[in-house]
Amino acid sequence: MTDPADGGPDPVRILVCDDHVVVRAGLLALLDSAPGIEVVGEAGTGEEALALAARLAPDVVLMDLQLGAGIDGVETTRRLTTGTGTTGTGRAPHVLVLTTYDTDADITRAIEAGATGYLLKAERPEELFAAIHAAARGRTALSGPVAGRVMANLRRPRPALTDRERDILAQLATGLGNREIARALFISEATVKTHLRRIYDKLGVDTRAGAVAVAKEQRLLP
Incomplete structure (x- = not known):
């Protein structure tokens, strides 16, 4: 899509979901300086993220995994990507997980729920910006350590249980x-x-x- 005003591409519309107010404030300030990215909303719970996604039609939802009370980031991701949280545009947003948790179980659950990418909060800003643009195009974006875990799990033979x-x-x-x-x-x-x-x-x-x-x-x- 292009902006009819200047012929350039429309910015990627972002909804930020994190239960920590300070973290959200930091992300909003960081993303405000990012080229081609527009934050359209912020949510502190999974339920709030679903409601805002339906109303604001973001291209990408930046999702934390642990959201305190209510549904967690994995379940919110599942609902967003399977239609329960489909936006008013008739399409579901891409979900980019941004978290501090990098266990095999967390990564597997998020990917199985439909997350397009999985980033750790220790990433550099430019890596986050690139991942957001990649997610908006439906491309997989993984932090280096996460990608390493995914590949190791794929190579690891499953135990032969009877x-x-x-x-x-x-x-x-x-x-x-x-x-x-x-x-x-x-x-x-x-x-x-x-x-x-x-x-x-x-x-x-x-x-x-x-x-x-x-x-x-x-x-x-x-």
Whole structure:
């Protein structure tokens, strides 16, 4: 699109969503100096971001992951990119995550929710500006450390779990104890313990919580 007044490209319209007022103020001041970028609104919660996106029709939503009370950044991203938060223009905005969290689980959840890019708040301003313009065109933008994690996960072979081990892992993720898992799967408690030891070995963990966390990161659960 071009600006009919001067024939130049329209600025990228940005909605900033972060629950910290000071952070939002800093971002607004920073983006105000960026060429080709126009901040059209700011939100402190996911619900507010959805309402503003529907009204303001931003090209890109700059999204934090942790938003305090209410829905988090991942769920807000999902709603924006799947139509629940579609703007009045009939198109969904692109979502560029800007956060301090760089765990495999956070990155995976955000990308699966539809985020176009994932940046860390430690990025230099020019990297942020470039990522915003890339996101506006639908291009993936990842911080260097994030890109490294994504590639490492893609190269990492998934643990070869048996069907029974997957069944037990799924029950484990619901919070059931060994006795309840045994009853649910019609096997003995001793058999459950044997399978759990094998699951722990394959996932490289030694606790139930660790097994569930790794299973979620590597998408081993249904």
